[in-house]
Amino acid sequence: MVEGQLEAIRRQIHEAEERLKKSSAEHGNARPPLAEMKDHELAPTPPPPSATPPDQKPNKLREELTAVHRRFRALLENSGDAFILVDSKGDWELANQNLSDWLGYTLEELQGISLTEVFEREDVKELLAGLPQWLGGESPVRRAPYTLKGKHGEQVPVLLSSHSWISEAGEQVAWLVLEDMRYLHNLEAQVAGMKGFIDAVMRSGTVPVFLLRKDGLIMEANRAGCQRLVVEQEQLLNLHLQDFVVGSARTDFQALLGRATAQQLVSGTYRFLRARGKEFVASVSLVGVADAKGAVSRILVTMERLRIDDSVPEAEGRV
Secondary structure (H helix, E strand, O other): OOOOHHHHHHHHHHHHHHHHHHHHHHHOOOOOOHHHOOHHHHOOOOOOOOOOOOOHHHHHHHHHHHHHHHHHHHHHHHOOOEEEEEOOOOOEEEOOOHHHHHHOOOHHHHHOOOHHHOOOHHHHHHHHHHHHHHHOOOOOOOOEEEEEEOOOOOEEEEEEEEEEEEOOOOOEEEEEEEEEOHHHHHHHHHHHHHHHHHHHHHHHOOOOEEEEEOOOEEEEEOHHHHHHHOOOHHHHOOOEHHHHEOOOHHHHHHHHHHHHOOOOOEEEEEEEEOOOOOEEEEEEEEEEEEOOOOOEEEEEEEEEEEEOOOOOOOOOOOO
């Protein structure tokens, strides 16, 4: 699993703290009480044979730890997510401006209100109930969906994650990380609308439309497409669209399918052969259709007939 920025900073802080603790133990007084020491043990301990002062290493580690915390603060300020720092008492503060921007508050306004004005009341109870576990790094929340309330009643869907942390003061705290899901929800709505449009075109549109597998196998075709090729739909779904391309242009059409998988619109003009033996020339436009993971799994094809002329020479594809 790829380590995220927050986890990387957290690891660096933890490693720096451990080195600091180890260094302090190495340079500390681990000898027995004064009354139990022999006379020769009371003599001053000579400094180690090194030009480096004994306390320089701990100071260097403290500087390193401070630098890691400084990088962490820069990460919070420049992140696209919102961060809420919650202490062991349940008090909270914002680490960047994002949440206040999402909800329509100023930073000062949002910092001065209760979490119940941002989250649903039941959600706040649930969050505070889980706080003791989060502080100890137990049962963390990972991208749980919540809906926040904006200043003017708007709803902001987010994914919430919790992270156990040690503050610069050495206090056990928890970070709540909020991811804004509005963009994804808008994108999903656009995809749903586009799918509805495509479904309508596939059912009753007058323009021939085909949905192909990446190798050109026809997965769906609307009524206009079946009529254009003079093939019944049940039979058409077992064929490749390039099988209807005349002559050597079939190789060019195959290459066009490959370019369509790059999710860019490509087009070409070809001579097609109907099932009854009559040819026609048509311009086709192809575009890759991505699945939920962003991978192109289908190709959408529209066809515009140019003319019917048996004397026209074989038409090669033009991109």
